[in-house]
Amino acid sequence: MATLLLAEHDNEKLNDATLRAANAAIQLGAEVHVLVAGQGCAAAGEAAAKIAGIAKVIVADDAAFANQLAEPIADLIVSMADGYDAFVAPATSNGKNTMPRVAALLDVMQLSDVTEVISADTFVRPIYAGNAFQKVQTSDVKKVLTVRTTTFEAVALDGSASVEAHGASVGNSVSSFVGAEIAGGDRVDLASAKIVISGGRALGSKDKFNELLEPLADKLGAALGASRAAVDAGFAPNDWQVGQTGKVVAPDLYIAIGISGAIQHLAGMKDSTIIVAINTDEDAPIFSIADYGLVADLFEAVPELTASI
Amino acid sequence: MKILVPVKRVVDYNVKIRAKADGSGVDLNNVKMSMNPFDEIAVEEALKLKEAGKAEEVIVVSIGPDKAQETLRTGLAMGADRAILVQAEGTIEPLDVAKILKGVVEAEGPDLVILGKQAIDDDANQTGQMLAALLGWGQGTFAFKVEMADGTVDVTREVDGGLQTVKLNLPAIITTDLRLNQPRYASLPNIMKAKKKPLDVKTPGDFGVEVKNRLTVLETTEPAARKAGIKVTSVAELVDKLKNEAGAI
Ligand SMILES: Cc1cc2nc3c(=O)[nH]c(=O)nc-3n(C[C@H](O)[C@H](O)[C@H](O)COP(=O)(O)OP(=O)(O)OC[C@H]3O[C@@H](n4cnc5c(N)ncnc54)[C@H](O)[C@@H]3O)c2cc1C
Numbered sequence: 001m002a003t004l005l006l007a008e009h010d011n012e013k014l015n016d017a018t019l020r021a022a023n024a025a026i027q028l029g030a031e032v033h034v035l036v037a038g039q040g041c042a043a044a045g046e047a048a049a050k051i052a053g054i055a056k057v058i059v060a061d062d063a064a065f066a067n068q069l070a071e072p073i074a075d076l077i078v079s080m081a082d083g084y085d086a087f088v089a090p091a092t093s094n095g096k097n098t099m100p101r102v103a104a105l106l107d108v109m110q111l112s113d114v115t116e117v118i119s120a121d122t123f124v125r126p127i128y129a130g131n132a133f134q135k136v137q138t139s140d141v142k143k144v145l146t147v148r149t150t151t152f153e154a155v156a157l158d159g160s161a162s163v164e165a166h167g168a169s170v171g172n173s174v175s176s177f178v179g180a181e182i183a184g185g186d187r188v189d190l191a192s193a194k195i196v197i198s199g200g201r202a203l204g205s206k207d208k209f210n211e212l213l214e215p216l217a218d219k220l221g222a223a224l225g226a227s228r229a230a231v232d233a234g235f236a237p238n239d240w241q242v243g244q245t246g247k248v249v250a251p252d253l254y255i256a257i258g259i260s261g262a263i264q265h266l267a268g269m270k271d272s273t274i275i276v277a278i279n280t281d282e283d284a285p286i287f288s289i290a291d292y293g294l295v296a297d298l299f300e301a302v303p304e305l306t307a308s309i
Numbered sequence: 310m311k312i313l314v315p316v317k318r319v320v321d322y323n324v325k326i327r328a329k330a331d332g333s334g335v336d337l338n339n340v341k342m343s344m345n346p347f348d349e350i351a352v353e354e355a356l357k358l359k360e361a362g363k364a365e366e367v368i369v370v371s372i373g374p375d376k377a378q379e380t381l382r383t384g385l386a387m388g389a390d391r392a393i394l395v396q397a398e399g400t401i402e403p404l405d406v407a408k409i410l411k412g413v414v415e416a417e418g419p420d421l422v423i424l425g426k427q428a429i430d431d432d433a434n435q436t437g438q439m440l441a442a443l444l445g446w447g448q449g450t451f452a453f454k455v456e457m458a459d460g461t462v463d464v465t466r467e468v469d470g471g472l473q474t475v476k477l478n479l480p481a482i483i484t485t486d487l488r489l490n491q492p493r494y495a496s497l498p499n500i501m502k503a504k505k506k507p508l509d510v511k512t513p514g515d516f517g518v519e520v521k522n523r524l525t526v527l528e529t530t531e532p533a534a535r536k537a538g539i540k541v542t543s544v545a546e547l548v549d550k551l552k553n554e555a556g557a558i
Contacts (some may be wrong), residue, residue, distance in 0.1 A: 131328075175471075180472065
């Protein structure tokens with residue numbers, strides 16, 4: 001049979017997470033169909049058709065799907081379920097919201113945050129903030145998985161799959177969209193950045209956080225991230241939180257500034273290629289995983305670093 | 310209105326767990342256990358709604374071993390009115406937990422179920438969404454703010470890129486994110502009082518559920534340790550290493 005991949009998009013383009021989840025979906029071994037659900041999402045459908053290695057794109061264009069609410073999207077996927085034996089989405093906030101709903105309606109267990117596809121029924125996934133990994137085999141006939149995108153490469157965009165429209169509509173009498181505050185700006189996206197600069201509690205204020213870290217990030221073309229303590233204190237927006245319960249990133253270079261290195265933080269960044277830590281406490285746990293540690297006061301070291309690159 | 314708050318007994322968030330050398334699982338001997346931190350936030354939110362006059366009763370429920378009574382007592386000491394333990398040993402997968410909770414919901418008739426968004430042991434992040442699906446209710450996951458209105462609740466959610474607000478018809482499911490509130494500590498008098506609060510013990514069978522695991526764990530391993538790095542003594546040395554040794558900038 002086939003695998004259905006739920007695409008994430010802004011009606012125009014797909015995000016990088018979708019291209020990475022496509023890699024995992026293709027590894028399941030069956031034909032992959034990509035579902036683009038939204039309102040006025042034809043352009044995203046065309047973009048999805050270019051994903052290399054997929055067989056077909058299905059565009060479900062309906063007002064009910066405008067804001068990607070879990071209830072109608074899950075109902076849509078379940079209405080198509082007969083033709084599929086696996087359902088895949090990136091483990092983004094949308095994927096995490098929607099896919100367990102799909103799994104429960106299909107009476108199957110979801111495999112969350114899959115980091116490796118061993119075979120069509122066996123997967124590796126992290127537990128305990130990534131301090132252990134489980135190899136799990138599912139006995140469910142239909143598989144539902146969300147994919148940890150940092151461990152899969154994005155597939156190329158040189159394909160030319162066919163695009164078909166999905167006519168049926170679904171209702172939603174239980175939830176409705178009220179509004180969203182989505183940060184715009186041209187800062188590089190945290191999840192797909194090559195370099196991430198993260199600040200912790202030690203920055204002391206939002207002003208200092210921005211004053212010290214933004215120029216460095218600008219110079220390096222980096223995304224900004226933060227520890228939970230920095231987010232809780234209001235220095236940085238919620239979705240900059242890196243960690244077990246925030247974003248998982250694995251850039252080429254991760255610079256942790258004034259972050260102690262709690263296990264929950266390490267869970268979100270320890271697969272980065274090169275890790276740099278700047279901290280006044282030479283015994284801070286972050287140094288145990290840093291390739292380059294600098295014991296220094298960040299208020300002096302960061303401006304100096306910015307000036308010297 | 311009643312609020313149901315499911316709570317899970319998990320390894321304390323300060324404990325760094327180890328996988329057993331033979332790959333058979335995680336070593337849980339003598340490790341400190343606590344209420345899942347996201348569930349503490351869920352209990353707190355329910356108590357705040359009760360204190361604001363929006364709810365009459367807060368019921369905590371746990372599905373787990375006999376020892377989960379301690380977790381329920383913690384919820385009672387925080388201020389919940391009564392507790393239900395659905396006794397079950399071993400691993401109970403989120404789908405079965407959701408099915409048991411559906412039975413509890415049908416028996417108790419709450420208008421709101423507030424759960425933690427994920428448990429910090431299996432990190433699955435599924436149970437709330439699954440329960441919402443099984444009940445056919447709306448879901449407000451990863452809640453940052455909860456505002457009750459007449460027959461509806463507005464949930465502002467932490468999503469990629471920022472915040473999203475949804476309106477849910479009651480009854481509904483909410484799952485908590487970290488910044489929803491700061492959970493209270495139980496005071497000593499309240500810990501004493503909690504010992505006398507009602508705690509019912511049930512079984513999955515009482516709710517018509519036969520626990521049946523779908524997943525077989527073949528192996529549990531630790532990730533490869535990162536090789537120890539070095540300390541640099543100056544910003545200049547750091548820049549040099551990043552440029553010439555790592556090629557990272
Ligand atoms: C359920 C749960 C989930 C969690 N999820 C996450 C998560 O996803 N992500 C996350 O990050 N955390 C998470 N946490 C929180 C985590 O446990 C830590 O509390 C948090 O990461 C600490 O942030 P921090 O390192 O910025 O602050 P601190 O631990 O306070 O560290 C500040 C550091 O700054 C250093 N410092 C101070 N002054 C200076 C200076 N002038 N120059 C340089 N260094 C200085 C100090 O030596 C210290 O090491 C979670 C916790 C729980 C309970």
